[in-house]
Amino acid sequence: MYTMHLLRHGRTAWNDEYRFQGSTRDVPLNDEGRKESVAARIRLQRHFKKAYASPALRAQETASIIVPEVEVLDDLIEAHFGSSEGQIVRIGRGTQYPTLIHACVALQKEEHDKLSERIRHSFRHIITHEKHGDHLVVSHGYLIAYAVALLKNESRSAENLLKYYLANAGFHVITLDEKGELISAQLHAHQP
Numbered sequence: 001m002y003t004m005h006l007l008r009h010g011r012t013a014w015n016d017e018y019r020f021q022g023s024t025r026d027v028p029l030n031d032e033g034r035k036e037s038v039a040a041r042i043r044l045q046r047h048f049k050k051a052y053a054s055p056a057l058r059a060q061e062t063a064s065i066i067v068p069e070v071e072v073l074d075d076l077i078e079a080h081f082g083s084s085e086g087q088i089v090r091i092g093r094g095t096q097y098p099t100l101i102h103a104c105v106a107l108q109k110e111e112h113d114k115l116s117e118r119i120r121h122s123f124r125h126i127i128t129h130e131k132h133g134d135h136l137v138v139s140h141g142y143l144i145a146y147a148v149a150l151l152k153n154e155s156r157s158a159e160n161l162l163k164y165y166l167a168n169a170g171f172h173v174i175t176l177d178e179k180g181e182l183i184s185a186q187l188h189a190h191q192p
Contacts, residue, residue, distance in 0.1 A: 001132055001175050001176070001177060001183060002126065002127055002130070002132060002133070002135060002175065002176045002177075002178075003133065003134045003135065003173060003174070003175050004123070004126070004135050004137050004173070004174050004175070004176060005044060005046065005048075005134065005135065005136050005137065005171050005172075005173055006137050006139065006144045006147065006148070006171055006172045006173075006174060007040060007044075007062065007063075007066075007136060007137065007138045007139075007169065007170075007171040008138075008139065008140060008141050008144055008166040008167070008168055008169060008170055008171065009029070009033070009037075009054075009056070009058040009059040009061075009062040009138060009139070009140060009168065009169070010029045010032070010033030010034060010035075010036040010037040010040070010058065010061070010062045010065075010168050010169045011029065011030055011032045011033035011036055011168040011169070012027045012028065012029055012030055012033055012058050013027055013030050014027050015033075015168060016030070016032075017088060018088050018089055018090070018091065018100075019086060019087065019088050019089070020081050020084045020085050020086065020087055020089055020103075020107070021056070021058070021078065021085065021086075021140075022078050022079065022080060022081040022084070022085035022086075023056070023077045023078045023079065023080045023081070023085070024080070024085050026056050026057045026058065027057070027058065028057050028058060028061055029058055029061045029062065033058070033061075033062070033168065033169070034061075034065065036168055036169035037061070037062045037065040037066060037169055038065060039169065040062070040066060040169040040171065041065060041066040043171075044066065044136070044171070046134050046136075048066070048067045048134060048135065048136040049067075049069065050067055050068075050069035050070065050071055050136075051063035051064075051066060051067040051069070051070050051071070051136040051137070051138055052070075052071050052072075052073050052076065052122070052125075052126055052135065052136065052137045052138070053070050053071070053072055053073070053076065053137075053138040053139070054072070054073070054076035054077045054078065054138065054139045054140060054143075055072045055073075055074055055076075055077055056077060056078065056140070059076070059138045059139055059140065060072065060138075062138050062169070063136065063138040066136065066138075067136060070138075073122050073125060073126075075118035075119065075121050075122040075125070076122050076137065076138075076139045076140075076143065077139075077140075077143075078139070078140035078141075078142060078143050079104070079108050079110050079115055079140075079142050079143055079146065080108070080109045080110040081104070081107045081108060081109055082107070082109035084107045089103045089107075091103055099158070099162060099165075100141075100165070101142070101145065101158050101161050101162045101165050102158040102162075104142045104158075104161075105156075105157070105158040105161065106158075108142075112156065115143075115146060116146075116150050119143065119146065119147045119150055120150075120180060122137075123147075123176060123180045124180050127176065127178060127180055141165055141166055141168075142161070142165075144164070144166060144172065145161040145162075145163075145164035145165045145166070146161060148164040148172060148174065148185065148187065149161055149164060151174065151176075151181075151182040151185075152182060152185065163187075163188075164187060164188075166188070170188070172185065172186065172187050172188065173185070173186040174186075
């Protein structure tokens with residue numbers, strides 16, 4: 001069995017500004033994001049040999065605060081949001097999008113089949129290259145929510161993904177078998 005600790009990266013200035021970061025734009029963690037990452041290291045209460053991280057700087061920086069060795073997996077990058085990346089998105093009551101997840105679903109430019117395949121590919125890579133046990137995966141809020149719904153064979157609608165969306169430096173714990181199929185999930189038990 002492979003236990004995956006799916007950790008969302010720490011906070012950035014763009015998170016505070018409600019800017020879509022997506023897959024093509026990147027900014028480093030801010031001071032709060034670094035503090036969140038240190039706190040996540042304490043909450044994880046595990047000794048990981050290495051972390052697997054998205055190629056985005058914010059995910060790599062979060063991972064390196066927790067574990068010295070970080071392997072970058074391109075497939076862990078956030079979903080593509082096209083021209084919305086870098087833009088401020090208004091969310092909440094009286095706006096077009098009630099939540100950030102609703103905005104993500106509406107503005108996603110990456111085909112669902114492609115996003116699903118790269119998520120599965122990233123887990124297959126870890127299973128193929130690692131022994132059974134605990135593994136740290138540092139990625140992004142929408143991608144992690146999407147991955148959990150995908151592995152649970154559930155709808156990837158905004159309403160459903162909202163159940164799995166993490167705060168910065170929050171994490172889910174999932175257990176996969178040798179084929180990458182979900183055995184169990186401990187969800188939202190680890191919010192900052």
